[in-house]
Amino acid sequence: MISLSDIPARPSAWITPPIIVLALLLLAAPNLLPAIGLYQYLGIEIAIWIIFALGFNLLFGYAGLHSFGHGAYLGIGAYAFGLFQHHVAVSLWGGLLAAVLAAGVAGALVGAFLSHRRGIYYALLTIGFGQIFWFLAMKLHSVTGGEDGLLGIPRPPLTLGPWQVALTGNPALFYFAAVLLMIVVVLCWRLANSPFGRVLQAIRQNETRARFVGYDVWRFKWAVFTLSAMIAGLAGSLLAMAQQSAYPDVMSLHQSGLIVMMVLVGGGLVSFWGPVLGVIFYFVARDVLGGLTETWLLWYGLIFMAMVMLRPEGLAGMLHGLLRRSPPRQPGAVAVPATEAA
């Protein structure tokens, strides 16, 4: 099976052809979506989840740290955004900042607790913490509105100096989300291909070895967890704007599992672009299968199971295989590194 490490780093590139393609696709999306029979709001949803998935994959695909409670940080971002609008001021930048900071603080605290853990214990604890946040959102009725959610969250206008744009319409919000998405894409791409990203991959391949080489593994694991929580918080604030409300539902184990499924089906384990494919595949599958049958999740679940069994490298891995029928072997490289087979 190929892995992220088989894809060569391009340390100097801020912008690559796939980034330009994504930007063009986003630019055309409001015209493209209705043309293929879909609707505007779907574009916002996809953009939000791609942001979430890209941040998540730094942790999941690059560092190999399996978080099953990541919906919590998406939810924290959404609640922080809403609470800021309700209790502090109706401000876009203030809300975004509050969401990123709140999710970042929560992520930093949990990350500090988690970063000494490895393997399945890491995954188990992320579930535990995710459930705690979900439970708090359900029970702190006076703050979060409990099961009913936090309602009536406004979409504050975008203000840049004297320039002001209302984000009340879906196309306007979509373009705003798309701009944020492109910023996240470029930042994540740079980060993944920086020395930081290389150390994360070293931790994934062999944590003990990375520690013996001299890296402060604890600090890297903590930093990537916090960072991915902050990106999730950003996605959460957009979600709060899109839905004009925040619900505990996004923090449930079910939703946290969905992001793992999206990233894996897309091929986040083998490619930077895997999460993007996975999110698009999920939402298109939801709308196409959902139009055909009530029980579309059953079929998506079966597709996912088949994927784990037969093609764990996901859509991106399959594309990779199609593009290069016979992958050129590097001299001296054995078919599968020992750590991947373990």
Place this chain on the structure above:
Amino acid sequence: MIDLLPHLINGLTLGLLFALIALGFTLIVGVMEVINLAHGSLFALGAYFALTVIAGSWFSSTPFGAWWLSLPLGLRYVLALAIGPALAGLAGMLLELCLRPTYGKPPLYGLLLTFGAALVVEELIRLVWGTGEQNLALPQAINGAFLLNGMIFSTYRFFASGFSIVAIAAVWLFLERTSAGAVIKAGAHDSEMVRALGYDLARLRLLVFGFGAALAGLAGVVMVPIWGLRPHVGVDIVIPAFLIIVIGGVGSFWGAVIAALLVGLAIGITGAYAAAWSTMSMYLLLIAILGFRSRGLLGRKSALEN
């Protein structure tokens, strides 16, 4: 001062039932090194099959259904107690066959596959049995309540606790006193050695998974009259089961039993003082215990940490 005794008894009952669920779970983790997130779904399947057996919900309008419903409820209940777990066990074996491609890969893949399976089973249950909440009809003998020292106790909770104790003891005897149990325990310790000694590892895994799944199904039939039966009951139950495994130490029999009782008591006692927060107590217990013992109460080093 709140009278704690009923809450302690409720907690203990819950703990014993949790132990029953966790045993199958820990057996599968121990032997297969698979965190089976679909364990709760097998629990739900056992209960739903029992529902079909007791209420005849698929065939009640047929002549066979009329004859079936004329049988005494007690007999149908006993049959449900056998058929529900057996069918859950078969479903577990099917899941094990799906899991085969993931052996030898990081434990993540097994976990993901069983997560997908949990989703699929939940959707199937919605499709077959509907989305509403349902109830198992209980025979008169174990239904109702009795009065003791001026307090009302539910007869069924006592029956369920007693049943769990017997079942846990039976599993322990099976693992400790039979040669099949010895092979299973050896498989948990060193599966390569078991294979080298000539045992069919593939069959062992299939049987262990089936057995663990049947235990989950059994727990389902016994527990749902207390816990409630709805399509997502599997997810509701897999989380406590899962926390119990971690608190007790992955793969440890007594660790699971002790942790289950602790979690049950924690829920019972919190229930006395702050009912709305009782579920939270198990997460706090998890974090408190893992803060001090990173492998849980009785856990040993295992391949799952890689």
